[in-house]
Amino acid sequence: MAELLLAGANAGAFLVCAAFLAYVVLILTPYLRRQRDVAGDATEFSWHLVVPCRDEEAVVEATVRRLTTWFPAASVWCVDDGSRDATPTILARLARELEGVRVVTRTLPEARQGKGPALNAAFDAIVSSLTPGTDPTRAIVGVLDADGWLDPRCLDVISGRNHFGDPTVGAVQVLVRMLDHVHELSPRAATTASTRRGRLLVHMQDLEFSGPIAAMQVLRRHLGSVGMGGNGQFTRLSALYRVSQAHGTPWHGALLEDLELGLHVLLTGGRTQYCHDTWVAQEGLPTVGRLVRQRTRWAQGSMQCSRYLWPILTSPRIPTSAAIEIAYFLLQPWLQLVGGVLYFVCGFVLVSGLIQAGSQPLSLLNPTNVSVLALFLLFGMGPLVVWGPVYRLRVNRRTSRKRALMLGLANAVYLYVNHIAVWSALWRIVRSRNDWAKTDRNRPTSSFPSANVRSVARAA
Numbered sequence: 001m002a003e004l005l006l007a008g009a010n011a012g013a014f015l016v017c018a019a020f021l022a023y024v025v026l027i028l029t030p031y032l033r034r035q036r037d038v039a040g041d042a043t044e045f046s047w048h049l050v051v052p053c054r055d056e057e058a059v060v061e062a063t064v065r066r067l068t069t070w071f072p073a074a075s076v077w078c079v080d081d082g083s084r085d086a087t088p089t090i091l092a093r094l095a096r097e098l099e100g101v102r103v104v105t106r107t108l109p110e111a112r113q114g115k116g117p118a119l120n121a122a123f124d125a126i127v128s129s130l131t132p133g134t135d136p137t138r139a140i141v142g143v144l145d146a147d148g149w150l151d152p153r154c155l156d157v158i159s160g161r162n163h164f165g166d167p168t169v170g171a172v173q174v175l176v177r178m179l180d181h182v183h184e185l186s187p188r189a190a191t192t193a194s195t196r197r198g199r200l201l202v203h204m205q206d207l208e209f210s211g212p213i214a215a216m217q218v219l220r221r222h223l224g225s226v227g228m229g230g231n232g233q234f235t236r237l238s239a240l241y242r243v244s245q246a247h248g249t250p251w252h253g254a255l256l257e258d259l260e261l262g263l264h265v266l267l268t269g270g271r272t273q274y275c276h277d278t279w280v281a282q283e284g285l286p287t288v289g290r291l292v293r294q295r296t297r298w299a300q301g302s303m304q305c306s307r308y309l310w311p312i313l314t315s316p317r318i319p320t321s322a323a324i325e326i327a328y329f330l331l332q333p334w335l336q337l338v339g340g341v342l343y344f345v346c347g348f349v350l351v352s353g354l355i356q357a358g359s360q361p362l363s364l365l366n367p368t369n370v371s372v373l374a375l376f377l378l379f380g381m382g383p384l385v386v387w388g389p390v391y392r393l394r395v396n397r398r399t400s401r402k403r404a405l406m407l408g409l410a411n412a413v414y415l416y417v418n419h420i421a422v423w424s425a426l427w428r429i430v431r432s433r434n435d436w437a438k439t440d441r442n443r444p445t446s447s448f449p450s451a452n453v454r455s456v457a458r459a460a
Helices: 002-032 062-069 087-097 116-130 196-223 235-246 257-268 288-314 322-358 365-386 388-395 402-414 418-432 451-459
Strands: 047-054 075-081 102-106 139-143 170-179 232-237 272-280
Touching: 002 196, 002 232, 002 365, 002 388, 047 116, 062 075, 062 087, 075 087, 075 116, 087 102, 102 116, 116 139, 116 235, 116 257, 139 235, 170 235, 170 257, 196 272, 196 288, 196 322, 196 388, 232 235, 232 257, 235 257, 235 288, 235 365, 257 272, 257 288, 257 322, 272 451, 288 322, 322 418, 365 388, 365 402, 388 402
Parallel strands: 047 075, 047 139, 075 102, 170 272
Antiparallel strands: 139 232, 170 232
16 A cells, blocks of 8 residues: 555656656747847836835835836835835825825725735725826836836837737736845845845845746747736736726736736736846845745745636637646745645655664665655756756856856755745635735845946936
8 A cells, every 4th residue: 555655746846747757848948039129219208106005114215215216207106005114204205305206195995905905005096096098008008016126228128019008918927036146236236235145135036037937938938927016017007997997997806916817917808028138126025934934924825826727728819829828826835835734745665764774775766766866856856956057057157067057956955945934824714814914024125226327327
């Protein structure tokens, strides 16, 4: 019976790992072959940049001043979501001093209920501010974190023919980077962690967002299944209207309101697009505890969005290839739970073999143990380690080969944080917990645009 259980665990682990390896190969190919997009003219659109603010006194002033300096034609909407620090005072002063800054104030009990309701309040305020005859297809609503640094070229880039220059595109997500590793911003925008482990953890997040996550999005461009993120998300106002008419409000109750919005844009007949040629940079998380808390929210939000699996698969508006990819993504947290159990069983077999071998280590070289070890190295480690060299090749050529290999090996450990998070998310679901835990800021970032970023904007 035990041997039968082990054989089943091995077979299950092999299938899960083989599927993961195939997916990594599938996303790597278009990522490595990607061509640059042609920029457009941002003046062809009106821009509304929304900055949700809940206790953001450490970063919000610098962010708002950057946005009004780099994007003077845009309206900047700051949503004070019941802040308990100096955020309301800062926002009121900015609204008096800076043209184009508008403050949306939310108070308890409506406030502090999550990011989605705060964004809906901004949407209502934007709609109320529009002059009669405004063309909603030419108005774009962007969502930025309060610590976000938006590429000065961003609005022109996403106005290009592959993005909002295409009238069928309803939403665009841009590349997300970590502040410390965007060389156009360093060193003045850096929020470098105080410990070596913290710095490595932030570097791993930059690798993750600009490597595997970006590669997934590049594949999704071809399939028609691009997902929206919480930072650097831009949506055509007409698409928000369609979602609101179909579902009451543009953003909804999932902890991943950004993913949910992207699904609704697709379900209501719009297209979502990804732009890798411009970026938004944000603070990285320098501690494992804060990272696990963030990823727990992501995992739980993804699990909540599993309810859209059947509507996605049966929608006549979503291509079959896109529906299959979205289904795989929505099922990932549940597959991670299954994979975690299978890996545990296989690991238990290896440990048991070590104990039983005692003074006869050669006895470990039986077919079962060798196959489990080979399975782990080839399918468990290989698809994770490869992202270190890919990061050096496509993102940061300043990274040495030795450092790239070290990052790849660290990535194999780093991504297991998601396995911890998915079990934590399941526990929250079992306990019917749906509260929204905001990520704490590290410290105040640079107060104003650095000269080298301004020169990059002019050169572009």
